[in-house]
Amino acid sequence: MGVDMRPDKPPSPSAPPNPTTHNLFPSPALSLSLAGIFRHGGGTTTNYMDVEEGDEAGGGGGRGSSSRREDPTDISSENSVPVIRSDEDGFDDFDDHNNKKRKKYHRHTADQIREMEALFKESPHPDEKQRQELSKQLGLHPRQVKFWFQNRRTQIKAIQERHENSLLKTEMDRLRDENKGLREIMTKGACLSCGVPASAKDAIFSSEHQQLRIENAHLKAENEKLRAAVGKYASESPPTRPTCSPGNDKVDSISCSLDSYGGIFGLEKLQPIEIANKATEELIKMATRGEPLWIRSFETGREILNYDEYMKDFSIQNLMKRRPNGSSVEASRDSGVVFMDLPTLVQCFMDVNQWQELFPCIISKAATVDVINSGEGDSKNGAIQLMFAELQMLTPVVATREVYFLRHCKQLTADQWAIVDVSIDKDENNIDARCSRRPSGCIIEDKLNGHCKVIWVEHMECHKSIIHTLYHTIVNTGIAFGASHWMKTLQLQCERLVFFMATNVPTKDSSGIATLAGRKSILKLAQRMTKSFYRALGPSNYHTWNKVTSKNGEDIRIASRKNLNDPGEPLGVVLCAVLSVWLPVSQQSLFDFLRDETRRNEWEIMATEGPVQNIASMAKGQDRGNAVTIQAMKQKEKSMWILQDSCTNAYESTVVYAPVNISSMQLAMTGCDSSNIAILPSGFSILPDGFESRPLVISSRQEDKSTDGGSLLTIAFQILTSNSPSEKLNMESFESVNTLISCTLQNIKTALQCEGG
Numbered sequence: 001m002g003v004d005m006r007p008d009k010p011p012s013p014s015a016p017p018n019p020t021t022h023n024l025f026p027s028p029a030l031s032l033s034l035a036g037i038f039r040h041g042g043g044t045t046t047n048y049m050d051v052e053e054g055d056e057a058g059g060g061g062g063r064g065s066s067s068r069r070e071d072p073t074d075i076s077s078e079n080s081v082p083v084i085r086s087d088e089d090g091f092d093d094f095d096d097h098n099n100k101k102r103k104k105y106h107r108h109t110a111d112q113i114r115e116m117e118a119l120f121k122e123s124p125h126p127d128e129k130q131r132q133e134l135s136k137q138l139g140l141h142p143r144q145v146k147f148w149f150q151n152r153r154t155q156i157k158a159i160q161e162r163h164e165n166s167l168l169k170t171e172m173d174r175l176r177d178e179n180k181g182l183r184e185i186m187t188k189g190a191c192l193s194c195g196v197p198a199s200a201k202d203a204i205f206s207s208e209h210q211q212l213r214i215e216n217a218h219l220k221a222e223n224e225k226l227r228a229a230v231g232k233y234a235s236e237s238p239p240t241r242p243t244c245s246p247g248n249d250k251v252d253s254i255s256c257s258l259d260s261y262g263g264i265f266g267l268e269k270l271q272p273i274e275i276a277n278k279a280t281e282e283l284i285k286m287a288t289r290g291e292p293l294w295i296r297s298f299e300t301g302r303e304i305l306n307y308d309e310y311m312k313d314f315s316i317q318n319l320m321k322r323r324p325n326g327s328s329v330e331a332s333r334d335s336g337v338v339f340m341d342l343p344t345l346v347q348c349f350m351d352v353n354q355w356q357e358l359f360p361c362i363i364s365k366a367a368t369v370d371v372i373n374s375g376e377g378d379s380k381n382g383a384i385q386l387m388f389a390e391l392q393m394l395t396p397v398v399a400t401r402e403v404y405f406l407r408h409c410k411q412l413t414a415d416q417w418a419i420v421d422v423s424i425d426k427d428e429n430n431i432d433a434r435c436s437r438r439p440s441g442c443i444i445e446d447k448l449n450g451h452c453k454v455i456w457v458e459h460m461e462c463h464k465s466i467i468h469t470l471y472h473t474i475v476n477t478g479i480a481f482g483a484s485h486w487m488k489t490l491q492l493q494c495e496r497l498v499f500f501m502a503t504n505v506p507t508k509d510s511s512g513i514a515t516l517a518g519r520k521s522i523l524k525l526a527q528r529m530t531k532s533f534y535r536a537l538g539p540s541n542y543h544t545w546n547k548v549t550s551k552n553g554e555d556i557r558i559a560s561r562k563n564l565n566d567p568g569e570p571l572g573v574v575l576c577a578v579l580s581v582w583l584p585v586s587q588q589s590l591f592d593f594l595r596d597e598t599r600r601n602e603w604e605i606m607a608t609e610g611p612v613q614n615i616a617s618m619a620k621g622q623d624r625g626n627a628v629t630i631q632a633m634k635q636k637e638k639s640m641w642i643l644q645d646s647c648t649n650a651y652e653s654t655v656v657y658a659p660v661n662i663s664s665m666q667l668a669m670t671g672c673d674s675s676n677i678a679i680l681p682s683g684f685s686i687l688p689d690g691f692e693s694r695p696l697v698i699s700s701r702q703e704d705k706s707t708d709g710g711s712l713l714t715i716a717f718q719i720l721t722s723n724s725p726s727e728k729l730n731m732e733s734f735e736s737v738n739t740l741i742s743c744t745l746q747n748i749k750t751a752l753q754c755e756g757g
Helices: 019-024 028-035 062-070 095-099 110-122 128-138 140-186 202-204 209-233 249-255 259-263 271-288 309-312 342-350 352-358 467-475 483-501 516-537 587-595 598-601 663-671 731-751
Strands: 294-296 304-305 327-338 363-375 385-391 401-413 414-422 434-436 440-446 452-463 547-548 557-562 571-583 613-619 627-635 638-648 652-658 682-688 711-722
Touching: 019 483, 028 613, 095 731, 110 128, 110 140, 128 140, 140 294, 140 304, 140 467, 140 547, 271 385, 271 401, 271 452, 304 327, 309 327, 327 434, 327 483, 342 352, 342 401, 342 440, 342 452, 352 598, 385 434, 401 434, 401 452, 414 557, 434 547, 452 483, 452 571, 452 638, 467 571, 467 711, 516 613, 516 638, 516 652, 516 663, 516 682, 516 711, 547 711, 557 731, 571 731, 587 598, 587 638, 587 652, 587 731, 598 627, 598 731, 638 663, 652 663
Parallel strands: none
Antiparallel strands: 294 304, 327 452, 363 385, 385 401, 401 414, 414 440, 434 452, 440 452, 547 557, 557 571, 571 711, 613 627, 627 638, 638 652, 652 682, 682 711
16 A cells, blocks of 8 residues: 655656665665655744755765654654755755855744645645745745645654554555464364354254353353452452443353452552553543644544554553554544534433443443442543443454453533543453453533533554454444544434434424324334344354355354343244345445335345335434434235334445334334333444545535445344243254345345346
């Protein structure tokens, strides 16, 4: 992935090459960009320097050449950018010092630098008129302004190139590890996901036994680890009983044995407080600083962490171990305004159940393992908690990330709070977590009128793992678990809460339901349906996924579960089948097609008898795509109602639906309780493929940031194979779900004219 690092104007043919840089860098482009430009890497000088043309043509002699030989690859900081000069660009009015072939330094003032930086942010490529005006304003020669902009562009391109090269190297290492793992699996003749024989029939009939065997082995290992830890620290007093979100079996088994956070993690009681305070200081700097710590990418428009600058400015040895071999670091930052008042938002972050409610598509499990400091009363100022979270993508082909971390809540000013997360060093023999959080979290600022501005920083370190080919780009670039994903999800969920509580929703945004109570009842049911879909779709150890091949040759993941007593879904044996594919269609186009009830019969196998009718529609966000609808269609001359919940933001879109009992829905539409309506959702998850268009300049115009490329579509179907939980799966059920998912995919490809995708 090369980056053109040549200046806008080529050097004069008469200028001889620099022998020093030529020997160090065979490539002329690299010679120019690295050896000729960045010889003041990481310096703190606040002035810029011009080099006379005589020195540029003078070869490798002099002090400047020696400096280049010592450190040819360092990258300059924002305020230390040397200037590229050539014979052709010399000044005619220079005095006789040019003949002495020595350097003359011109120091830009702080005001000059500030003015040029301001114009650079608006227009990295100023035209001749802009350069003339700026030079008159600053009292500089136009060529000085021109060369300053050339070198500023080159500096940022070099930083981006180093970052991209690092990503490519990481991806290459992961591909090598994945190739090695696949070779081992092929040698053993086992299934890629669970290790059992790859035969479809064997996978189905052995799934229940295999799941119990895996869970049993996992719990035995966990029990032995915790038994050793508890025995070692049995004399310590027990902590506050942890709070867990529903269904967190693994967290329940761990938390009941955690006699002391100090015992498990080998920390004194004062250490978590010290770590939390240092992490807060780092997060504030990460959230508020600009260049050179954060560089905005010309290609994607996203901010990139300058890791060399980070290592120079932040001391992390007291927070965690140094980065080990075989791990990668992901860092990102985003900001936005959310529709929630500051006290409520802080409370949501400090209550584990409310926190999981805000991010249902990202957090599959969460728990408060221990409360180290409960804070000052109800405000939670100064509170510190030890927490656990399992993070997921909405596909079973990408593994979850389990993290243990301290969460610190601190009031910075009267209208500004910080929520800080940071992992702590632990005894690897006690708790196994392959991901750790460097100081991450958000700065929340009250904007009155029930609004808050949030600056989100996400900084994680993860061990290498095998990643499915489809998701290499979106995971390796840090988009999948990055700050933008968290920020966009938070905004979407806060919008949903505002529309849920609203009493003045315009008629055009809500139709078919006469009462406010009926509207709230249906919206609650839709939210419960969508959360159930996220849980069924994810790769969490709720399920044991078995891989089989569809009729069209794609890999389908299949899992089964038994519902014994949950009234929220049908009782019996449920079979879930999931397929993830790439389609050459944009995320927005695919989402609009799948949510449109007028085109449902183009992909829905069941909708074969006439068009689908819209009975009711309720908006739950500013985007018209965020809506809940009730649709009616005929199947075998019988009427069927479908509840559909569609959600979309810049990162992810979902369309979730389920058949519902007509009489129960009619009661819910009048305002009756919908919590006991059994519902079994299916649907789609749509992600961008990660290959974004490359804007030439940084622009605040939204239309200049449009993206091209394809989408990652995940199709998930759930069917009730038997009303009796004791029944076993059979081949007929497998064939039914295989046919259902294969035909649906083929219908989507045909309707969108992408059969070859």
